[in-house]
Amino acid sequence: MRLVHNITASLALLLIMPGIAFANKPTDGGYWLQDAATPVMEELTKLHNFVFWIILGITLFVMVMMGWIMFRFSAKRNPTASKTTHHVGLEVAWTIVPIIILLVMVVPSMRLLYFQDALPETEMTIKVTGNTWNWEYAYPDHPNVESFISNPLEKEDAGDLYLLKTDASLVVPVDTKIKVLITSSNNLHSFAVPAFGIKMDAVPGRINETWFEVNPGKEGTYFGQCSELCGVNHYKMPIEIEVVSKEDFQSWVANDGAFTTAVVSYDNGSIVLQD
Amino acid sequence: MAGHAVEHDYHLIPPSPWPFLSGCAALVWGLGMVTFFAGLVDRTGSSPMAEWFFANGLDTLKSSLTGDGSLSGGWIILLVGCLFAAYVMYGWWKDVAAESAAGDHTPVVDIGLRYGMIMFIMQEAMFFVGWFWMFFELGLFHKVRATWNPDILENAAGYADSMAPGVTSVDAWHLPLMNTLILLLSGTTVTWAHHALMHNDRKGAKWGLFLTIALGIIFTWLQLIEYAELFHLRESGHEAWIGNNAYGSAFFMATGFHGFHVLIGTIFLFVCWVRLLKGGFKPEKHFGFEAAAWYWHFVDVVWLFLFAFVYIIFAMNGVAH
Amino acid sequence: MAGIGYDDHDDGKPGFFARWFYSTNHKDIGTLYLIFGIISGIIGGYLSFMMRMELSEPGIQIFENGHAYNVFASMHGLIMIFFMVMPAVIGGFGNWFVPIMIGAPDMAFPRMNNLSFWLLPVALICLLISFFVPGSASGNGFGGGWVMYPPLSTSGAPGPAFDFIIIGLLAAGFSSIFGAINFITTILNMRAPGMTMHKMPLFAWSVLVTAFLLLLALPVLAASLFMLFTDRIDGGTGFFDPAMGGDPEMFQHLFWFFGHPEVYIMILPAFGMVSHVVSTFSKKPIFGYLGMAYAMVAIGVVGFVVWAHHMYTVGMDVDLKAYFLAATLVIAVPTGVKIFSWLATMWGGSISFSIPMQWALAFIFLFVLGGVTGVMLANAGVDVALHDTYYVVAHFHYVLSMGAVFGIFCGFYYWFGKMSGYLYNKWLAAAHFWLFFIGVNVIFFPQHFLGLNGMPRRYVDYPQEFELWNQVSSFGAYITLAGVGFFLLMLVEAFIRKRPAGANYWGDGATTLEWTLSSPPPYHQFNTLPRIEQNDEH
């Protein structure tokens, strides 16, 4: 049975997983955050892991307590129940201790929030528009690069990358602080790239902003998916980002955005190629 | 232990058809609402009968308002639903009044009714919180929103227009001021009626209540005049009409729902008046009347908020030309 | 105490039609609610099962397109929340046991009580109609999610399908508002002599807090539904239409101002029931009774000021996010008080692991799991990675499918004998419990992994990397289905065998007033009001 096979395979994977590098997209049977490509995602991962240990501790504590209580105070072992119903010290303790834990948590949490949200001096801007159902990318800083539409590839063309791969990726330079302006032409969408630690809703009539900066040495193709319900093809408007070296980006811009060979538009459900 | 003798003062009610019939009425009404406002079938002319029942009724209304009158139907289910609901309410409240007269409303039941009415008014207040929230958001933050990169925003112009500048809002110091005074006055007349009733001055009570109802009707009348004026101004696009911009939407829905509540309150008072004329209510026991009065005061307070914020403050903001 | 005599000859029961359609009896109405909840649960369960089957492997297998899937997902959410959980916990158990527990003969407004019930089938009919009428260009039904965000619910869903949903939800909303008025009045005004607020059973407390949440939250939903309704009309309003100066995000604020209290509306009554069960089967009074009661009040109050933690990615001001982050974390404190008080109630007790207790223990454990992932999500920074992914789906199913639903089954098995007069078969009940327990965990635990790894919610098809955990999850759906099968079997068996239940079949631990009555209780209980002794039990 396929399921059984998959489970055994992934159990094996589970053991070696922490050792192998994550890709820039979801991993087969993956069970953790995607590998970080930006400082924000690095911080986000750190905070997630920190909070994870806390909540794991709480869960284990409750579990162990419950197990012990169920064992020790079962009717068999403890035929007569005590009648204690108050213990001020205890009640104060279980109010104060969680507060302390939360205070410990809230400090790094706020730090991450402000790091993520406060736009630094950015070096470049891109504009993203969510349409039903594809993404449109524009480079306001580079007027010679025409805005273009990025459509999902069908299964035949995308192969293993179906629902991630597009016909035209957003091209950005590495090691550059990039401001992303996000809006929508009709329904809500959400521009999300897990490896970058960004997710921002595309809202008609409103321009949201976020930013990212891909760490040096992290050139490659990254994938994301629309993350706000937008209708029939919500599942089918992936985000593909190609992170290239600064030099390659310069020449790409000089070429008027030239490794997008064919511009494709999505018309009535079928793909139209235009050269 | 005690057999069947009931030794408490609560009011156990025998089975009653009204709740079930209310459900039926709600179903018809709901179907009517969807039909009237959205329409279940298109007007293609292929099956006139079905279209008369199930086509969009709002279009009918519009076509008769603009005087062309080419469309018909679409309103019958809603009308039946409303009448059905009115019939059920009539039957239900008649039962309640009869029970009250029969002495079923013991002191503890009376307190329960008071709790119930207070809770009902609380939920009405929260309903208006929703509308005011919308209004404050539009009034306070639209300029902030409009400054968000309007150069890249295709519909930035429409956005910036949300209400100011360009929206001429209703002048607070004409009809609205008049209406404020009317409602405040009606608050005093209903209190007069209440005091008169408590002192067994039934004639005074009748007059006080009558005046309150009359003022309520005048209020509604003036409100309709105001709407009619706005209707005639709506073409200019910037005027505060319901479908022109979000300001108009918030204005009409908030004042409209308030007006609807005034109507309910007026009917409520009217029912009390009829009961009073028929010899109902006693100086020491007249909760039906008090509930109507509470409701009326609530409606009054909502109006004061509307007047202060929707008419005066936002109008000051909005009367830019 | 011996059961109060239950005289068959003259208990004042009306004939069948009058009894069930014109009912003014809180127990009969409670029964109607429970039956209604079970029916809705089956419909909602069918919808979710189809979704799980669709997702069991990549590709689109079952549904015609994404819209059809979205319709199922949206209706699943709405039906489970408004027509399964709420009717069961508030309408069903609340109606049955709040009056009895506080020593009242019935609800304050018995007729309005029945109106609350009958509005629900009306509402459900409206929702079911919406399946079959045009929704959007892609097909029938409404596929905008249970949260109904515009513009997908305005310009994105032009057909009448969504209008039916609005009408249905308004009806359900009014049903709940009338119910809330009824419960508040009953609890404040009809407690038996000596039953002070601070002696009132925790279930009554939980329903009281819930009723206030309903009373204050639902009208705001009603207002926002009206806004959607008029926005949808051609030439109508433009609240959420940017071209008219409106703002689609305003709807989200209004919705979640209702929506967050709503999630507590679903869980608080379960808290109440679990408290009674834990105390009964530990043979100990509740530990820290006052703390328990006021923790619920605190949760209710704070629940009104945390709504925008559902909106961390809409582009809110960062200081606002910081506020909502902090406020949301605060809720974890009273929640913790509840968990620890349950543990302390069991501590030193003499615990018997009967069926309701198994559900209660599972509830506590799984609710903790759902609660801690809530704490993770409360961190706005981390939520950016997790919002609208399966992590959120896992979170809220741990608190709902395993929190609220386990609470419901806990109460059901606790009171089944009391309500029906019959005992259930323990083996069938145990099979139900274990299959359900294992099943829902297999469904929802892997969804944490999917979410962390980035799988967005509301997807009919997904990249192949997500296959494994989706497969596991879908496999869990079969187990759960088998569990539900045993539940229905258990019901049928109990009503065929008719093993009579005594007045207090749980023994010493069960101390609330319902256990002083026969099973089932007389048609009208407490013709003579019970008197609560003055010695302080808590």
Ligand code: HEM
């Ligand atoms: C410790 C307490 C809790 C905290 C801190 C918490 C926090 C959160 C947060 C931050 C979200 C938003 C996640 C997102 O969309 O990105 C969320 C979603 C949700 N929570 Fe909780 N939660 C808690 C308890 C509960 C309980 C008790 C329930 C219900 C019984 C509940 C039901 C839900 C639901 C239904 C959603 C998702 C709504 C949707 O987007 O469709 N939560 N929770």
Ligand SMILES: [Cu+2]
């Ligand atoms: Cu989408």
Ligand SMILES: [Cu+2]
């Ligand atoms: Cu919430």
